[in-house]
Amino acid sequence: MKPAPFAYHRPDTVDEALALLAEHGYDAKLLAGGQSLVPAMNFRLAAPAVLIDLNRIPGLDAIAESDGGVRIGTMVRQRVAERSAVIAARAPLIAETLPSVAHAQIRNRGTVGGSIAHADPAAELPSVMLALGARFHVRGPGGARVVEAGDFFTGLFGTALEPDEMLVEIEVPAAAPGTGFAFDEVSRRHGDFALAGVAAAVRVDADGRCLSARIALLSVGEGPVLAASAEPALVGHALTDDAIRAAASVAAQTDVDPPGDIHATPAYRRQLVDVLIRRVLPRAAERARQAL
Ligand code: FAD
Numbered sequence: 001m002k003p004a005p006f007a008y009h010r011p012d013t014v015d016e017a018l019a020l021l022a023e024h025g026y027d028a029k030l031l032a033g034g035q036s037l038v039p040a041m042n043f044r045l046a047a048p049a050v051l052i053d054l055n056r057i058p059g060l061d062a063i064a065e066s067d068g069g070v071r072i073g074t075m076v077r078q079r080v081a082e083r084s085a086v087i088a089a090r091a092p093l094i095a096e097t098l099p100s101v102a103h104a105q106i107r108n109r110g111t112v113g114g115s116i117a118h119a120d121p122a123a124e125l126p127s128v129m130l131a132l133g134a135r136f137h138v139r140g141p142g143g144a145r146v147v148e149a150g151d152f153f154t155g156l157f158g159t160a161l162e163p164d165e166m167l168v169e170i171e172v173p174a175a176a177p178g179t180g181f182a183f184d185e186v187s188r189r190h191g192d193f194a195l196a197g198v199a200a201a202v203r204v205d206a207d208g209r210c211l212s213a214r215i216a217l218l219s220v221g222e223g224p225v226l227a228a229s230a231e232p233a234l235v236g237h238a239l240t241d242d243a244i245r246a247a248a249s250v251a252a253q254t255d256v257d258p259p260g261d262i263h264a265t266p267a268y269r270r271q272l273v274d275v276l277i278r279r280v281l282p283r284a285a286e287r288a289r290q291a292l
Contacts (some may be wrong), residue, residue: 068174074113180287
């Protein structure tokens with residue numbers, strides 16, 4: 001398949017890209033790695049009249065330490081993030097998760113920001129950012145603003161970005177002492193979109209009691225889903241097998257409304273949520289104890 005005809009622009013600055021977005025509005029699409037947009041165009045699921053290519057804008061692909069956390073430019077390739085020593089040290093959940101995103105060839109081109117802006121409910125990075133409490137730096141004609149991950153994802157492929165705005169940077173805050181992370185998913189073949197996945201960040205005190213638990217789920221709703229009911233089941237308790245089993249069960253029963261499709265039934269996805277939380281939380285808890 002070939003895409004519908006489109007005009008192509010290659011701005012040199014963010015300001016130029018924003019001016020083009022303002023000029024063309026809903027007719028325009030930003031092109032990052034093209035690993036979701038170009039297949040959609042080739043299948044004619046998307047037919048933007050104007051493409052605004054971000055690939056030649058300098059400065060959007062930086063990875064920098066910041067106040068114990070890390071700032072990731074929107075155009076950082078997923079494969080570069082996966083191999084970054086700074087990200088491995090400051091945001092190990094991202095490094096652990098990225099090998100599960102598609103295939104290496106796709107991660108060579110696909111960008112961190114493109115995955116977040118695309119907001120596919122089956123994508124790993126939106127859930128990871130939700131678990132990490134990331135902040136998204138956005139620019140538009142009115143200037144810059146920051147959107148918390150919890151406010152960014154608004155539904156099926158929906159985000160808080162206005163049509164004339166672009167994501168420029170992702171800020172992952174420093175992890176407090178005693179915080180541990182883990183990720184796992186189930187997919188039919190490695191590199192396929194997951195049937196369900198879990199990204200978790202838990203914090204414990206010196207007595208092993210849970211101080212906070214952010215568990216984000218993918219492929220089981222219209223976007224990344226925070227397992228809000230699991231947190232009260234864990235906070236204030238030691239992260240024992242019993243406590244984790246109770247939290248996994250309550251999350252699977254109350255926090256998700258999974259879709260059914262040719263790959264999996266809603267009931268199977270719900271069961272995966274239960275199983276994956278029971279797999280992920282002990283690992284996150286052990287890492288949290290090591291990080292005290
Ligand atoms: P693009 O395709 O260029 O853009 C995607 C969308 O985001 C477009 O609407 C674009 O306008 C918008 N956009 C991009 N950058 C910005 C920005 N800075 N500001 C505002 N809007 C922006 N992904 C997964 O998460 N998990 C998988 O298992 C997975 N498997 C895949 C398997 C295959 C075979 C393929 C082809 C893709 C797969 N993907 C998967 C998708 C891949 O990770 C994409 O790289 C990613 O979803 C989009 O990133 P991109 O940089 O390619 O964005």
